[in-house]
Amino acid sequence: MVTGRSEEASGRIRLGMVGGGNDAFIGGVHRIAARLDDKFELVAGALSSTPEKSIESGQALGLERVYEDFKQMAIREARLKSGIEAVSIVTPNHVHYAAAREFLKRGIHVICDKPLTSTLADAKKLVKAAESANALFILTHNYTGYPMVRQAREMVANGDIGKIRVVQVEYPQDWLTEQQDFKQAEWRTDPERSGAGGSTGDIGTHAYNLACFVTGLKAESLAADLQAFVPGRKVDDNAHVLLRFEGGARGMLWSSQVAPGNENALRLRVYGEKGGLEWSQEDPNYLWFTPYNEPKRLITRNGAGAGDPANRLSRVPPGHPEGYLEGFANIYGEAAEAIQAFRNGTSPDASVVYPTVRDGLNGVKFVAACVQSSSKNAAWVKLE
């Protein structure tokens, strides 16, 4: 018998969490994602802006150290010998910047939910904070963690579909078809906390990020027609956006929270001079690839046709579906590789890819441009 593992020896990264208290949604997702591959250990938290709730939620989770607020947490953890090395920020959007800043400036890595911030001003400040910090910043545009999204990106980069012409991305949901007052709906439809974008901020940024991630292209300008269909709603719940990418590709982006029959139907289609690729988040283990004039092919996660960039993020054989949590966990896995390399003063392997603070800034710019364009009757607005 051999005994005696210390927690250090396990190599797990000590993680804290800001936000994610009892009635939150995405906090729980981050905790599962961090835990799935055993690379993180959640040890500390400031889980709510209400101190009592923060304490109560942290104790319920069995955390070792529970704080009343994130600033206190940042200060104390930074002083501890075995304080947290990274923090997950899973608050409503308007808190992201203030929270991230406290940890970044103390050298604690930040894993932050999207969109980056609720305002463009905050986003720019956060970029500065992140880029001048001695710490990493990872944004959880989790859909980029799906293996078949990586496969698509790789195939585009390899030229398998040739020069890109058309990008169709959509992200319809139906959960806000009627007025909703529960917590998740409430803050997401409040511009003070969510930002000026509604569907554009909450899901449009995902769609936009996914399109850019897979194609490797940046949009140069957009024209947006936003609507708030539900009476009294202060932010858009449906967005129709035309996109013009560098190099001449054109695109359409549709985000909606009022499309009955759509649960979380993020879908990307990319067409080039030589072929097409199609991927759907609700069926994420598959990627359709059509070389022009050849039969459509179904590439499966970990199956025939899938390459290294997809397979390194897969855990189980093809036909054993991985889903949303595994895709989310892949972002944590990339973060872990980057943090471990940072520990060692090295760079992670080139295969390690995660959304950055710049990607987050691009998302906030996307929202701002949508809102601006829509206010000008869908006039074209430059991005950057």
Place this chain on the structure above:
Amino acid sequence: MVTGRSEEASGRIRLGMVGGGNDAFIGGVHRIAARLDDKFELVAGALSSTPEKSIESGQALGLERVYEDFKQMAIREARLKSGIEAVSIVTPNHVHYAAAREFLKRGIHVICDKPLTSTLADAKKLVKAAESANALFILTHNYTGYPMVRQAREMVANGDIGKIRVVQVEYPQDWLTEQQDFKQAEWRTDPERSGAGGSTGDIGTHAYNLACFVTGLKAESLAADLQAFVPGRKVDDNAHVLLRFEGGARGMLWSSQVAPGNENALRLRVYGEKGGLEWSQEDPNYLWFTPYNEPKRLITRNGAGAGDPANRLSRVPPGHPEGYLEGFANIYGEAAEAIQAFRNGTSPDASVVYPTVRDGLNGVKFVAACVQSSSKNAAWVKLE
């Protein structure tokens, strides 16, 4: 034994055809569609603009009377006692008006392929000609003949999805991904014969017509970003269009001929305050209906959940798929009912519905507006 059917007794409508010679595509489709339900008998034709080819093609089809050109045919048939009662016009677009006029003014019903004409000026003249004629005019926007499209239209009219908010319609194909020189490609990419619109004219008009047909709404304005991706192509092969409908609904229309992996992927999705409907041309026997907050339901042609407007256009039981030709034949079936009522000096049953010359005008206006908007950097253009 009982003998002696005269052709008259059969009640078949005597039909002529303009265009549709040996190497045409849509002419053959019209002939099958006219024949499928045994309501028409094709007896005469001027099948090509080249007299020899017209004669040769007509004889190959075993027609009773073959003409060198459509004008000759119109004049002579009008004088015959048992001349044609109706004519199908299946030429390239730029010939539609001139041909239709000759028959309409002689009281011969016209069944005309879409788009109505190659120019807006011609379209307006054709509306006048049709509306002042003692004859019917039917436009073969054939997708409105699919039973489940009728079902969708009925459900919208019944209020099953409530007031409409969002209309997503798309019609991607891939057959023009590269330069093509065969006949079907050649005239469709020649603005002299096809009109100023490429994908917008050939398939965008179908998509637009379908959206209006099902929703019962008219678009008030549009903003379009058109591209000709294939070098040297003179008309658009991809179109991204924002739509604003009367009453506040918003929509997106995408037509493309350069999207590899899409054969003929016309698809309509309509979302209202109470539910959603989704239909796809490549899987036409099904209609998805989601009442908000209830499970999605699959309504099948002639099956559970389908109503009279769909069932009256169905021939075989559910699970025995009907397709493109049957949908097309349904337009001929509607035409036959209207013509038979016309014979009797009555009106057809209220259930009889077919695309009219006004629908055709709307399609040509749609193309013109797309071209105009795109030339102005996707500025909004009013329709009407």
Place this chain on the structure above:
Amino acid sequence: MVTGRSEEASGRIRLGMVGGGNDAFIGGVHRIAARLDDKFELVAGALSSTPEKSIESGQALGLERVYEDFKQMAIREARLKSGIEAVSIVTPNHVHYAAAREFLKRGIHVICDKPLTSTLADAKKLVKAAESANALFILTHNYTGYPMVRQAREMVANGDIGKIRVVQVEYPQDWLTEQQDFKQAEWRTDPERSGAGGSTGDIGTHAYNLACFVTGLKAESLAADLQAFVPGRKVDDNAHVLLRFEGGARGMLWSSQVAPGNENALRLRVYGEKGGLEWSQEDPNYLWFTPYNEPKRLITRNGAGAGDPANRLSRVPPGHPEGYLEGFANIYGEAAEAIQAFRNGTSPDASVVYPTVRDGLNGVKFVAACVQSSSKNAAWVKLE
């Protein structure tokens, strides 16, 4: 102008029909199938076993010659100079043999609905009658007319999936889940008219024929467990059958009329040493092909990957779905080619393929073996 087509010049085959009166189902399907490609002209009929109904139905269809019964029709038509060249027999099963015999012995080609007969004795007599006649016999196992079924057959023959190991074929329906008394249900559940098999005869024979057609294999023996689930039903409404094919392949066949949610869900899957093929009747324009260890490929009718045997039976481009009626019409098309060759004293092109009287005999043997096996507690029964 050129005038003067005689009916002869058109080349259409003069066709009669036995059965298919007013309230029949399959008769109407045969008429559309015969008409679709304009190769037949229905001119005579004995449409019902009730003389008045026969006359009434024939006149309603506008037939030139209407008979009170099929024998009268066979005798008189055989004497006419322009009598029918072929007859479609679309009666309930128990009439097939008697009717077919009358026409075959007078040199009139027979196109007969399936199953061949209601008894094995009749089937054997019909084989004799057909094989000694100076006329052709075509059995409408219509599913063999689907282009992608031809494609599958071709690929098996080409060795694309290697030596066959496993054949899974199923044909579930739900229309007899409860007791039904309308005409179609009534005779199909009456062993006097339908034969000893219920689901096995009506749809199991289709499934069995399809499996043999595509694989090119014959079953050597079967073990069947039949049920009549609906109280009072005299024939099976569900059949579970194990199959052993020559050469060692094994298979399963499931037919059911009591499987709610299945409309007409005939489906064939064939697996060999090198790959697999999957086809579904409700989605007939597609064939899935998986070469072992490669991505699954979607071969589409008239599209990339489809070969001549499929394309020669296609009318419209890929993405324009063809369905049940077109597949059925393809059997009529094959019949027409064979009959035209017969007229000329030649053989049809080798590509012409249709189900024969021997295939029909195999189907009746299949039913008999199922019934026999089931009566012996699913013991193995040899076929042949």
Place this chain on the structure above:
Amino acid sequence: MVTGRSEEASGRIRLGMVGGGNDAFIGGVHRIAARLDDKFELVAGALSSTPEKSIESGQALGLERVYEDFKQMAIREARLKSGIEAVSIVTPNHVHYAAAREFLKRGIHVICDKPLTSTLADAKKLVKAAESANALFILTHNYTGYPMVRQAREMVANGDIGKIRVVQVEYPQDWLTEQQDFKQAEWRTDPERSGAGGSTGDIGTHAYNLACFVTGLKAESLAADLQAFVPGRKVDDNAHVLLRFEGGARGMLWSSQVAPGNENALRLRVYGEKGGLEWSQEDPNYLWFTPYNEPKRLITRNGAGAGDPANRLSRVPPGHPEGYLEGFANIYGEAAEAIQAFRNGTSPDASVVYPTVRDGLNGVKFVAACVQSSSKNAAWVKLE
């Protein structure tokens, strides 16, 4: 700030593992499943039958206590104050019994992979050992952990589809289409370690268990036709099985490892007098429900139509796919609830359901019956 969580306070169950060393597959799955919901902490292991490999593998996982063999582990852990409370047994099948016995008799709960054992004799002994132990026994027939499988079970129990008539279950794979020599293939095709069943043992038991779990029915007898298609293979790689259930329902089961194009295509269809249910493991978030004569409905995990038994095992909203690992983790979640109740001397809530040692025995009986039946030319064999 509040500090001081002890591991005990966390409530995590201390877990050991037998098997699951470096090159294993299912061990890693169990570890993720145990970790996902943070209810277990893996602290000890004997991960290989080779002592050095066991030590090396355990250290690589950072386990606190690593043993050379499972007996040593059982003895020592049972004596420790904070020894393991439960052990996961993830070895090849032939080791299950011997390992389980050591832990059960010392009051350590066992979570064991399927099939229960490699022989029927072992299975019976294990039932005795489990039922006489002061410890729980949970078998990881993980597919019963999928929320929509629970939904199906609930609906059957509620009578939503009426009395069951037909059960179609299949589990095709393709990974053994050719001879394979890597570890996972090697022991699974060795009857000494796997048991007499090949595909029947490895996946047929899953299919059989799933059918029984959802329907609540037991099979009374079966007739099986097994094949080993790959030359030299000692166990079946394809199985065709007829099933007769108590109460008169009939079924078919197909398991195959040689069906190219099938990755892990477990699929269950159940038809009753009033409706049908269909579920597919590769698309596990959906359940199709067809009430007879009504449109098919799509019930989604955590979405409209899903009830408590499904929702209590769901983590994320509908449209955010959960997969294989989440379903597997649900078995661990059920185990955790049962173990926590055991700790407290109570029973878990009635909603807690997991496969038992008796289910395992039924699986081994199923394999034995298949082998016996097949050796007797597919004669019927009683299942107890």
